[in-house]
Amino acid sequence: MPAVARGPRRRSLTWLQGLGCGAAVALVPAAALLLGVLLLPGMLSVAYDRQPGRPVARTVLLCGAAAVVAPAMALWNAGATIDASLALLGDLRVTGTAWSAAAVGWILAELAPVVALAVLETVTAARAARLRSERDKLASEWGFEND
Amino acid sequence: MAASPETLIAGRYAVQLGQPVPEAGGGLPCFVAQDHHTGDTGLIAIQVRRDAPARFHALQMLVQPIDGLLCPLAHGTAPAPRGDAGYFVICPAPPGPSLAGHLRPWPEAALISFALRPIALVLEKLAGHNLTHRAIRLNNVFQGGRGQPLVLGAAWAAPPAMHQPGLFEPPYSAMCHPAGRGDGSIADDVYALGVLLLALALGRVPMAELDDIAILRRKLEQGSHAGLVGDERLPPLISDLLRGMLAEDPEHRPTPTLLLDPGVARSRRVAARPPRRAQRPLSVGDVTVWDARSLAFALGIQYEQGTNALRSGMVMQWLRRGVGDAALASHVDELVRSRMADAPTEESRPDAMLLMRAVASIDPLSPLCWRGTALWPDGLGALLVAAAADPAVTVTLEDMVAAEAGATWANLRPDRSDLPLLRMEARQNRAWLATRGLAGGLPRLTYLLNPLLPCASPLLAGRWVTRLAEVPRAIEAAIAANPKTVPLDAHLAAFIAARGDSRMEAETNALTGTVQNPVGLPELRLLAELQVRQEAGPLPALAAWIVGAAAPMIALWSNRQRRRELTDRLKALAPAGQLLPMLVLLEDPSGRAADAAGARVAAAELNRIDAELLAISASNAQRRNAATRIGQEIAAGVGLVAFAAMLALAVLG
Numbered sequence: 065m066p067a068v069a070r071g072p073r074r075r076s077l078t079w080l081q082g083l084g085c086g087a088a089v090a091l092v093p094a095a096a097l098l099l100g101v102l103l104l105p106g107m108l109s110v111a112y113d114r115q116p117g118r119p120v121a122r123t124v125l126l127c128g129a130a131a132v133v134a135p136a137m138a139l140w141n142a143g144a145t146i147d148a149s150l151a152l153l154g155d156l157r158v159t160g161t162a163w164s165a166a167a168v169g170w171i172l173a174e175l176a177p178v179v180a181l182a183v184l185e186t187v188t189a190a191r192a193a194r195l196r197s198e199r200d201k202l203a204s205e206w207g208f209e210n211d
Numbered sequence: 212m213a214a215s216p217e218t219l220i221a222g223r224y225a226v227q228l229g230q231p232v233p234e235a236g237g238g239l240p241c242f243v244a245q246d247h248h249t250g251d252t253g254l255i256a257i258q259v260r261r262d263a264p265a266r267f268h269a270l271q272m273l274v275q276p277i278d279g280l281l282c283p284l285a286h287g288t289a290p291a292p293r294g295d296a297g298y299f300v301i302c303p304a305p306p307g308p309s310l311a312g313h314l315r316p317w318p319e320a321a322l323i324s325f326a327l328r329p330i331a332l333v334l335e336k337l338a339g340h341n342l343t344h345r346a347i348r349l350n351n352v353f354q355g356g357r358g359q360p361l362v363l364g365a366a367w368a369a370p371p372a373m374h375q376p377g378l379f380e381p382p383y384s385a386m387c388h389p390a391g392r393g394d395g396s397i398a399d400d401v402y403a404l405g406v407l408l409l410a411l412a413l414g415r416v417p418m419a420e421l422d423d424i425a426i427l428r429r430k431l432e433q434g435s436h437a438g439l440v441g442d443e444r445l446p447p448l449i450s451d452l453l454r455g456m457l458a459e460d461p462e463h464r465p466t467p468t469l470l471l472d473p474g475v476a477r478s479r480r481v482a483a484r485p486p487r488r489a490q491r492p493l494s495v496g497d498v499t500v501w502d503a504r505s506l507a508f509a510l511g512i513q514y515e516q517g518t519n520a521l522r523s524g525m526v527m528q529w530l531r532r533g534v535g536d537a538a539l540a541s542h543v544d545e546l547v548r549s550r551m552a553d554a555p556t557e558e559s560r561p562d563a564m565l566l567m568r569a570v571a572s573i574d575p576l577s578p579l580c581w582r583g584t585a586l587w588p589d590g591l592g593a594l595l596v597a598a599a600a601d602p603a604v605t606v607t608l609e610d611m612v613a614a615e616a617g618a619t620w621a622n623l624r625p626d627r628s629d630l631p632l633l634r635m636e637a638r639q640n641r642a643w644l645a646t647r648g649l650a651g652g653l654p655r656l657t658y659l660l661n662p663l664l665p666c667a668s669p670l671l672a673g674r675w676v677t678r679l680a681e682v683p684r685a686i687e688a689a690i691a692a693n694p695k696t697v698p699l700d701a702h703l704a705a706f707i708a709a710r711g712d713s714r715m716e717a718e719t720n721a722l723t724g725t726v727q728n729p730v731g732l733p734e735l736r737l738l739a740e741l742q743v744r745q746e747a748g749p750l751p752a753l754a755a756w757i758v759g760a761a762a763p764m765i766a767l768w769s770n771r772q773r774r775r776e777l778t779d780r781l782k783a784l785a786p787a788g789q790l791l792p793m794l795v796l797l798e799d800p801s802g803r804a805a806d807a808a809g810a811r812v813a814a815a816e817l818n819r820i821d822a823e824l825l826a827i828s829a830s831n832a833q834r835r836n837a838a839t840r841i842g843q844e845i846a847a848g849v850g851l852v853a854f855a856a857m858l859a860l861a862v863l864g
Binding site for chain 1: 820851853
């Protein structure tokens with residue numbers, strides 16, 4: 065395990081996030097409920113993603129957020145009440161879409177590096193083949209076959 | 212049958228191999244020769260042996276005929292009896308049979324008029340040319356008929372005195388290897404003439420019952436005159452003359468000029484003392500000696516036993532107490548002590564040097580004795596040739612040359628040697644011997660010291676090549692006869708180096724050929740140089756061979772395409788048989804420089820590619836990380852776009 069260099073000690077912002085969440089629940093409980101449920105996969109991935117910068121959680125949250133825009137607008141138009149929020153949450157299409165988007169984000173975050181690696185390997189192999197061909201030509205032209 | 216111009220010697224003399232005249236060559240194979248210009252058949256051709264080269268200096272100097280001597284008219288190659296090439300010296304035929312088969316006692320007047328004076332006159336003329344005969348013996352002296360002066364046979368087809376019986380040689384020459392007797396001095400011919408006069412006066416060969424070694428020992432023990440004449444009764448004039456002519460010391464012998472007036476010559480009395488006989492003998496090896504001269508001889512020819520006798524102190528003790536020569540004993544003792552004081556070593560050279568010094572001190576007239584081989588320094592060349600078949604003697608001579616023994620020996624007897632000349636020759640010989648590379652060492656020294664020695668390269672088997680100009684055509688013929696032959700070996704390289712000039716020497720010194728890679732650029736350069744400078748004409752077989760063996764030279768080029776082009780162009784050039792264009796093509800300094808530069812660039816490019824490939828293979832983890840990062844960024848971007856799109860839709864409505 066690579067040693068982690070100790071940087072300047074950063075103060076934890078968890079209490080600030082808790083304060084923000086508390087404020088949101090207190091001030092806009094309907095929106096907080098809606099977002100909390102629809103973005104639940106994203107928040108779980110934030111909790112479980114230990115990679116620096118949390119790249120998987122980031123993608124899951126962004127995809128989930130994209131699916132939350134429409135329900136959020138609908139809640140707003142419905143007066144931002146707890147009932148409206150519960151009604152939206154009760155609609156499987158809304159919840160399913162949001163969670164599916166989060167799932168797509170997760171799949172994307174997992175598959176994209178594999179695809180990128182495949183592309184990089186292909187490019188590198190092509191370059192190596194071109195170099196080898198060039199080398200063989202030089203060697204045969206100048207008699208370095210045995211080198 | 213008409214002889215073709217190629218088989219004529221000097222373009223005019225044909226050797227009649229079907230008409231041998233064995234008694235005319237003084238023991239060497241001899242045939243009737245015919246002059247194609249005049250039709251004269253009164254000539255002989257004396258065949259030269261491969262291992263006994265003809266006397267170059269004498270053949271060069273004797274351009275004018277000398278009455279009473281079979282002077283050389285020409286010399287060169289011609290077919291020999293076995294079908295291969297031979298070398299012959301053309302001379303006038305002798306006027307009659309040799310004395311060997313018709314020995315009878317001659318009266319004093321006949322001896323003076325028909326033997327002494329004519330031969331002394333010949334020797335005087337030879338001495339005027341700075342030459343010696345060194346072949347005055349019964350089978351090489353001829354007489355046209357009774358009352359005719361004697362005629363000396365040819366002595367030019369073999370090294371000086373090589374075929375002389377020990378009887379006719381002074382003891383200090385007879386003890387040498389037959390090929391190592393050297394030109395000697397005219398005094399040696401006077402000695403041989405003295406023996407001839409004695410044989411003619413007696414009508415028989417003196418000491419005929421003894422072999423050469425026994426004759427030599429008797430001469431050393433009793434002195435030549437006493438040993439040869441003994442109690443024989445001779446005419447007084449002849450007896451007086453022989454006393455001087457058979458003197459051990461060459462300086463005590465009368466000159467040929469003096470012999471022309473026997474009356475004066477006989478009055479020149481020589482106070483030659485018989486050797487001092489010891490009271491008791493000394494055994495050196497298997498030789499028992501009674502006097503210092505015999506001791507020097509025994510030490511000189513028996514290296515191991517001689518060294519042991521010297522080291523043990525037996526010699527000094529015997530010289531002091533047996534011979535009674537305390538001064539000589541002290542001198543030898545000093546030499547031995549000096550050697551013993553040296554750091555002990557396994558090398559035999561210091562012992563050889565000690566023995567040589569001791570021999571020269573005990574008998575200053577003795578020849579150079581080195582590890583059991585006796586020779587006169589001017590006989591080194593011919594001896595090297597003769598010793599080629601005897602590795603032990605070859606090693607001895609190589610060691611002697613490397614030690615510059617000739618200079619040391621001359622230094623021990625400065626009044627009897629041309630010290631500066633011998634010193635210079637010794638240094639020069641050592642330098643030649645020390646020349647490294649294909650064309651150096653003993654073969655080169657041998658060819659340098661023997662200008663008429665044919666090249667002994669197996670490539671030229673059956674050919675007699677003595678001149679550089681003959682080499683290219685001989686190689687061409689050898690290659691044409693057997694394309695598997697390699698055109699340049701150590702013997703040929705040494706031969707070319709020896710016969711060529713300084714520029715050619717530089718080329719031969721650069722030769723690097725090996726068995727695996729016999730012909731490289733230096734070899735081709737030398738062959739091309741030979742072809743051009745000797746105006747040898749086209750050599751297509753050799754050129755074709757070089758094309759076949761050019762792979763190592765072409766391999767000096769890096770660019771494969773250029774190699775293919777070179778091969779094609781060489782093949783195109785080969786039929787013309789000119790080596791220089793091929794050399795230019797293969798050498799091409801600017802092309803080689805460009806090729807080398809291109810190869811360097813290619814190598815750098817290759818290294819760069821290798822480094823890049825290495826980096827690619829080493830960057831898997833890096834690439835995986837990058838792919839993860841990129842993938843996550845893309846995923847986040849897609850999410851963001853979706854979110855932004857939904858917001859936009861919500862806002863727009």
